Amino acid sequence: MHRSTSAVRRACAVGTTVALVGLTTGLGIMTATAASAAEPLDTTQPVVTEETPAPAPAPTDEPAPSDSPAPADETPAPQVPSEEPTTPATTEPAAPVSPAPTETPAPEATAKPTATPKAGVTVQAEDATVTITGKPKVGSLLSAVTTGFDSDLGYKYEWKDRDGLVLSKTATYEVDPTDVRTTITVAVTGTLPGATETTTVTSDATAPVTQDPAFLDTSGTPTTVGASPEHPLELSATAGDAFSHVFRAQGSPTPTYALAWFDPDDAELAEEYPEDDYAPEDQLPEGLAFDASTGELSGTTTDAYDWEFAVTATSGTESVTQYVSLTVEAGAAAGILVTTTDRAGLFEDEDFGDRLFWIIEPDGSVITLGGPVGYAEGGRPTIEQGGTLIVAGGLVDRWANPIGLLDDDAPVLMPTVTSDVASDVIAPDPDAGDYGVVDVTFPHASVHNLTVASGDFATSFAVDVQPTAVAPVVAPKPVPAAAPVAPVTPANTGGQLAYTGSDATGALPWALGLLVAGAGLVGARALRRRHAQR
The missing domain is CATH 1.20.58 (Methane Monooxygenase Hydroxylase; Chain G, domain 1)
Structure with missing residues (x-):
């Protein structure tokens, strides 16, 4: 009709x-x-x-x-x-x-009045439409938009997933995590203009539901820990012990993982100097490796230090970053690492480029640092006759990691320093005695053997005291000789001093402490490099 x-x-x-x-x-x-x-x-x-x-x-x-x-x-x-x-x-x-x-x-062309049906004209069901607006992504709000219905008579909605499961019967639907990877449709039931019965129209299905990546904690709950460098995820390991941590993230498509820079400055340097092949993997301690396919960081490291890096999880076009601080603690104490240098000008020198430091391992082997040497295995601490060596000792593990160096609350080691030459003068350093630093003055030229001990551990090493031309001339002078000789003799009977502390209040005791700690750390890293090459 x-x-x-x-x-x-x-x-x-x-x-x-x-x-x-x-x-x-x-x-x-x-x-x-x-x-x-x-x-x-x-x-x-x-x-x-x-x-x-x-x-x-x-x-x-x-x-x-x-x-x-x-x-x-x-x-x-x-x-x-x-x-x-x-x-x-x-x-x-x-x-x-x-x-x-x-x-x-x-x-x-002029006989289709579907857009604005006139009264009394029946509109076919296919003239009515329903579309879904909003991104099919977890957390997004989807809305049903209809055309061709008599809006004054109201609608009924039914949201379904790909399997036909009813999700909601409201005009909008917030995508749930359980909807990941499925598609969603909405059926709208309404009355067409001029009709007496209702008509149901179903929308096209959405694309499969996606989910932005988010890191999960150990319980599987999304977490914001490590979302910024100021509040990193804190992990800990022990030198010599196996370590494993799996970075997990939710998301659809399935997230992929990668190491990233913790410090933007490092990223800029890597771009500026590509020939150095500096990569985010270089932020990890030696012995640990990151598996990008599983997000697992694992291995065994002997580098006790604070390490910082970042991990990204990417799903589709979206990425999230977790910043990490990994503290590798030293292992069990295995001996005493000794650091020594000439005290002359130590507090006055602003440039230590010409100064030599000696690092003595628990087994007595020596590493020479600084000056024209730079870094050399071997050598012997050397001092002129009448000079003073400043000696600091600290407990280390079997890989030469200083114990307690990263712990502000760790007690300061107060070692006992002895010499096989009775005339050597041993006393707490007036500026850094509170840091367990000891001065050893050598009035006589020869090879002197010093021992630094604490508890069950001791480290011995030889010192080459070289004669000076003025030393024999200075001794006969009555006035200058009387002053230094009087305190040296009683303070050195037996050639040792059991250090029990010092009340010295020098102007820069902290400077010496940091200097010695820094030299010890450089020496420790050098030792680890040497052990790794063996």
Whole structure:
């Protein structure tokens, strides 16, 4: 019925158009106006509803008065008899004869009122639509947008996943983590304009639901720990012990992992000097490796230190970073590491480039640092006759990691220093005695053997005291000799001093402590490099 009614309307429209064109081209504008007064459109309208009177206009060429409707309709005709009224009378009936109802394609473009349906016109269900707005991502809000329904009559909603499970019956839906990797549709039930029954329209399915990556804690709960360098994730390990930590993150697609820079400055340096091949992996202590496929950091390291690095988890186009601080504690105490240097000018020197330091391992082997040497395995602490060596000792593990160096609360080692030469003067350093630092002065030139001990551990090493030209001359002087000799002799009976502490209040005791600790740390790293090459 819908299509046949449309065809009739098209036939009428074509017939009317043909009649108007004929009048306009055959009679001129004025004739067309007069002809339109005869209302040829009205003659076509009855043809649509009552098709039997269609041949009646033909006899109007001569017996027009015999038909009562014709004189009534053609009352204007006598007004234009001189202008050949027979011609329009002949063309009038031609218009309904020549309509081409079969030419349906031309009017179809104007016969679809689906966008704004008129009252009384039935709209097909396919004219109504529902679409989903919002990203199909966990935490996002999806909304159903409808067209073609009578909004005044309300809607019913039903959100479903790919398996047909009903998720919600509200106008919006917040994507849940359980929806990851599935698709979502929404069905809207409403009334079409002019209809009495409801119609249900279902949207297209969304893309598979994704989830932004987020790191998880040990319980599997998303965490923000380590979200910034100021509040890193803190991990700890012990030198020599196996270590493992798995970085886990949720997300869809499945996250991939990678090491990243902790400090942006390091990233800039790596870009500025690509020839150095400096990579984020270099932030890890030797012995630990990161598996990007599983997110596991594992291995065994002997580098006791504070290490900082970062890990990223990437899902699709989204990434999240976790900053990490890994503290590797020293292992069990295995001996005493000794650091020594010439005390002369120690507090006055601003540039230590020419100064030599000696690191003595628990087994007595020596490493020489600084000056023209730089770094060399071997050597022997050397001092001029009458000079003073400053000696500091600390407990280390078997890999030469200083014990307690990273712990501010660790007690200061107070070692006992002895010499095999009775004339050597051993006393707490006046500036750094509180840090367990001891001074040893050598009045006589020769090879002296010192021992630094604490508890069950002791480290011995030789010192080369070289003679000076002025030493024999200085001794006979009565005034200068009397002052230093008097305190040296009683303070050195037996050639040892059991250090029990010092009340020295020098101006820069902390400077010496840091200096010795720094030299010890450099020495420890050097030792680890040497052990690694063995």
